[in-house]
Amino acid sequence: MPFLALDGRTTHYALEGAADAPVLLLANSLGTSFPVWDAVMPALTSRFRVLRYDMPGHGLSDAAPLPDEATGYSIAGLAGNALALLDALGIGKAHVCGLSIGGMVAQHLAAHAPARVDRLVLCDTAMRIGPASVWNERIAGIRRDGLPAIAPGVMARWFTDGFRERVPHIVRGYANMVARTTLEGYVGCALAVRDADLTGSAAGIKAPTLVVVGDKDPSTPPAAAEALAAAIPGARLAVIADASHIPCVEQPETLARLLLAHLAG
Numbered sequence: 312m313p314f315l316a317l318d319g320r321t322t323h324y325a326l327e328g329a330a331d332a333p334v335l336l337l338a339n340s341l342g343t344s345f346p347v348w349d350a351v352m353p354a355l356t357s358r359f360r361v362l363r364y365d366m367p368g369h370g371l372s373d374a375a376p377l378p379d380e381a382t383g384y385s386i387a388g389l390a391g392n393a394l395a396l397l398d399a400l401g402i403g404k405a406h407v408c409g410l411s412i413g414g415m416v417a418q419h420l421a422a423h424a425p426a427r428v429d430r431l432v433l434c435d436t437a438m439r440i441g442p443a444s445v446w447n448e449r450i451a452g453i454r455r456d457g458l459p460a461i462a463p464g465v466m467a468r469w470f471t472d473g474f475r476e477r478v479p480h481i482v483r484g485y486a487n488m489v490a491r492t493t494l495e496g497y498v499g500c501a502l503a504v505r506d507a508d509l510t511g512s513a514a515g516i517k518a519p520t521l522v523v524v525g526d527k528d529p530s531t532p533p534a535a536a537e538a539l540a541a542a543i544p545g546a547r548l549a550v551i552a553d554a555s556h557i558p559c560v561e562q563p564e565t566l567a568r569l570l571l572a573h574l575a576g
């Protein structure tokens with residue numbers, strides 16, 4: 312179970328797949344740790360050396376104190392964490408796939424560190440995820456009642472009704488994942504999303520880009536994905552049927568197929 316000290320804080324990561332395969336960096340969504348990608352890993356590691364990690368205050372990674380933008384709680388800071396991880400592992404360039412806030416980190420990397428990004432997949436994300444009032448209300452609720460109180464509402468946005476009815480034990484596991492995230496990590500990353508507007512940098516992304524979205528995603532809906540794909544030169548859009556915000560859990564075969572086809576070039 313590898314751990315690294317980055318900026319004096321422990322970062323939890325895993326690097327899996329053949330040592331000589333091209334590297335694919337996966338960046339998680341808010342309130343998740345890297346097992347969120349487990350169902351797509353067999354397909355991805357058949358072709359790539361896959362690097363997963365936990366954002367500050369998520370999974371087994373240390374939180375940065377709040378408020379502390381300079382040490383990580385901005386999209387630029389979180390992208391800096393990802394670059395520091397690549398540096399520490401001696402990885403010069405990687406394909407990057409980011410989910411939701413992870414997709415914002417991926418957009419930032421592609422726009423500001425283009426030499427480090429090969430191909431890009433932006434999954435259930437947007438240039439802005441808002442409005443700010445929604446984040447302020449969510450953060451106030453968490454500070455008042457704790458993260459377990461928001462977990463049922465989060466599950467209703469992450470997974471379709473059918474999925475929640477079919478596999479309630481899996482949904483319960485993801486609710487536990489959210490509930491056990493540190494308050495600093497969740498609120499810090501929520502502030503980073505609230506304050507991010509990546510509209511200005513999308514046109515500068517040169518990496519070949521695939522934008523993917525679940526057709527029933529209420530958090531970053533298909534219209535936001537369409538706008539993102541339209542803003543990035545040459546980007547393609549794929550809409551996954553019967554999926555909400557976390558298609559790597561809900562429709563892993565479809566997502567893996569799209570990823571492998573895009574990353575093969």
Ligand SMILES: O=C(O)CCC(=O)CC(=O)O
Binds near residue numbers: 339340341412413556
């Ligand atoms: O998932 C993210 O990284 C940000 C968007 C979000 O919070 C999804 C949700 O729980 O509604």
